[in-house]
Amino acid sequence: MEKTFHMLLYRAFHAQRNYLRPFVAEIGLGSGQPKMIAYLAAQGACCQRELADYFEIDPAAVSRMLDSLEKGGFLTRRVDESNRRADIVELTEKGREANDAWQAHCREMEQIMLDGFTPEERERFAQYLLRVYRNFRDPKAGGPEKSSRPDNGEEGQA
């Protein structure tokens, strides 16, 4: 059990999340919020649907996280006048500062987690993770056909 990939991925992911938790709290964010401000800092203003699509989470989760971030002054929401269903979400200066602090912790974390990895190993590791992600997105369907995974769009977002 300990050596299944399911468990190995669980351990690595949880260790990462547990490492970051105190830093995220110190910045004044909730555990799922840094990725929102990171996307907004990197890609600029966007609608909530784009955030939900990019991180593959439910739009409802985005809605509630942005409520909290907006109340905390990290971002603003305003109606998109060219499509009045959508909101335009944009970072404030406070949001950008929070992102800078978070990125610094992420860089430090990457040094710790990859300690002892050669550049070649880092590259291979990144490729392995990406291949796993792509295998889930585009399964080979070689065996029994499962129709539970309808086609989901393009791969080259952002």
Next chain:
Amino acid sequence: MEKTFHMLLYRAFHAQRNYLRPFVAEIGLGSGQPKMIAYLAAQGACCQRELADYFEIDPAAVSRMLDSLEKGGFLTRRVDESNRRADIVELTEKGREANDAWQAHCREMEQIMLDGFTPEERERFAQYLLRVYRNFRDPKAGGPEKSSRPDNGEEGQA
């Protein structure tokens, strides 16, 4: 942003979780419950503290998940007479059957996610994930040590 290890790990982990979700629901379990019954099936009866320690989650989360599993008839709880603070948690037959179904889905998932990986690549990938986990558990404490060689197969952790 897309190519940070933080994001790559997030993508791989989420894809795995999203793949498993419909199967877990079909078995009649919640998203965090399969790992509980998997541990109990593999290691035998234990107390709740042991589950919390093994999966590195809060004992409160274990308590509530076991409430649900007990109510669903997947396991039983009884007081440990040799330490009346602790409960002994043990799978029922229904719990073992649920685990069998879950393990089957896990094996199928591993085939999908590692499609195209050679045996050597699988082994390297597993070692990389394990090294990341161990780097988080035992950080090098800041020193510029270049010669760490953590690829020994032994692990005396826990």
Next chain:
DNA sequence: AGTCAATGATTGATATATCAACGAGGAGGG
């Protein structure tokens, strides 16, 4: 023994996620 700290489990408050249902706005076909 009697006090006090540590341990195992539970409960409450809150954040993150899902799904389902809804309201509001927009796009096309009668």
Next chain:
DNA sequence: CCCTCCTCGTTGATATATCAATCATTGACT
């Protein structure tokens, strides 16, 4: 023009997770 369908966002119900506080039991020290 109006009706239908689709999209974007929100809200409610529920599951998983955290932290903090509590209760009961155990163990250790005086």
